[in-house]
Amino acid sequence: REPLWLGYDTTPLDGFREVGLEDLSWFQHMTVFGTTGKGKSTMLNIFMNQIARKGYGFVFIDPKGDTVDDLITQLPDHRMDDIVWIEPGSEDFEQVAGINFLDPGATETQKEFDREVESIIDDLRAVLRGGEYWGPKMEGITMNIARAMISSRRQFTLVDMYYVLADNESRMKFANVVSQEGMDFIHEYTTKIAEMDEEEIDPVLRRIQDWVEDPISRGIVAHRKGTINISDAVEEGKIILVRNTLRSEEIRKVVSTGIMRRVWATIRKREKMEEADREPFFAIMDEFDDIASENMSLDKMLSKARSGKMSVTTCLQNPSQLREFAPQTLKQLFGNVNTMFSFGVKEAEDARLIAKRFDDD
Ligand SMILES: Nc1ncnc2c1ncn2[C@@H]1O[C@H](COP(=O)(O)OP(=O)(O)O)[C@@H](O)[C@H]1O
Ligand SMILES: [Mg+2]
Incomplete structure (x- = not known):
């Protein structure tokens, strides 16, 4: 498969060089660091446009709303029918992420x-x-x-x-x-x-x-039956766009976790599927600091995603803050993500953390 292109580089030795993420690295995940305004969302946008153009499905969770608003104007026409728009609390769209916490879904054993x-x-x-x-x-x-x-x-x-x-x-x-x-x-x-x-x-x-x-x-x-079947959307390679801009941080986290948990449950079931039938699926979370919760079972998701062909990309402003309120999540992220990018960060402590992680490699 063609790489997912992220940008270019010029060096005296190699001259102009395109930088891409090879397909072998897709399922070993990606994290992008950087303070506000550095270009994280722009990079995600480019990344997602390519995923869309390659015909793959993905879920994008945007706690700010600006990136998803941009993205939807740029996605190719032939993918428009694949878009599932989730905007909890919106007055313009009736689509809400119906999550029934007490529904175990379809299980076989x-x-x-x-x-x-x-x-x-x-x-x-x-x-x-x-x-x-x-x-x-x-x-x-x-x-x-x-x-x-x-x-x-x-x-x-x-x-x-x-x-x-x-x-x-x-x-x-x-x-x-x-x-x-x-x-x-x-x-x-x-x-x-x-x-x-x-x-x-x-x-x-x-x-x-x-x-x-x-x-x-x-x-x-409170939905007895979830209004959107996330499981089907994942297996049908849809583009699930979540404009998760609710005012309450608690509810934002619950929505993100609820959606990711369902995506993950679907990917986990791929164990029973022929390897060749597992289509790449991408999960992209902007402003991950905002939606991270220890409850997302990120480690299981990241470590087992490879066999399920799911690629997880997260964007983080302050890894040092994440370490304060969700220490396990940061550890899991650092332990399971193989490709890391960093734009400039604001806090020295963030720079130290990231530098140390880069050094480990
Ligand atoms: N590679 C780039 N070259 C020039 N301008 C950029 C680039 N990446 C981002 N920008 C501009 O910088 C601003 C902030 O980018 P954004 O992606 O929203 O940052 P972040 O998500 O890190 O807060 C935007 O106006 C965007 O157009
Ligand atoms: Mg942004």
Whole structure:
């Protein structure tokens, strides 16, 4: 395959030289550093235009919105029908990223199902932990109810969780559903939760309330069936553009993580596919500092993406800040990404971090 061209270089020795990313390097990922205004997004734009022109699919998550707005005016005509536009909270577009946190999706084996349940529980835990105080007892209540809801034959959402927890009677009713469906492994817990008094449940309710009462977050997390099938879009080689400019940082992270988790789940299933049928797919995240969360399971994604033919590109302004709030994510990024670019950075600490990483190679 032809490389993806990134720019050119002139040296006294070689003269003019085009710089490209060879296909062998695609699936060993790329990271671009640089402070605002240095040209990161412009470089991503060029990169994505080439991916599009080669006919591949990709997902692009843009927390600022400017890059995706530019990109859409430049993509070739023959790819226009492949575009899936996701803009949560937008008044102009009805497309929202419908994410039902409690939907395990299609799984084939019990083992796969269990793995999916645990990964949803991890997601949910990370979402609810953010912000206010979140103690082990609250976590115990939420995670057990969630496990029962995900495992149930019925389709529950986070909004249902709110109403189930809201009073004694509905908690009891839910414990009965669990028992009727024969979910013995969890029935004891749900009965115990049903018998708790309001004082114990209230903090959990208040936390979920934040999600359920805000119209934007409710629109995102409350879909019984996701409105966009990301899995199909990935396998059909679509161009998934996510204009993720919501005001709440927490929700921005949840949207990014939710989408990436689904992309990743699709790529993971490629194990069963003939190698020749695995079409390259690219995931590109601008302003990754803004959407990074320890919860994205970045290490699994990056280390196993090669066999699934997924290439991940991230843009970062302040790696040293990422080290503060998501140390694992930075480690995983540094450990699994083989191609790194750096434009100028602002903080000396960023320069040191990047220089050290370059030195390791
Ligand atoms: N290689 C380049 N040559 C000239 N101008 C550039 C180049 N790359 C970017 N620019 C300009 O610099 C400005 C900032 O670029 P941008 O890609 O938005 O930076 P960043 O994403 O790092 O904040 C834009 O006006 C862009 O047109
Ligand atoms: Mg930018």
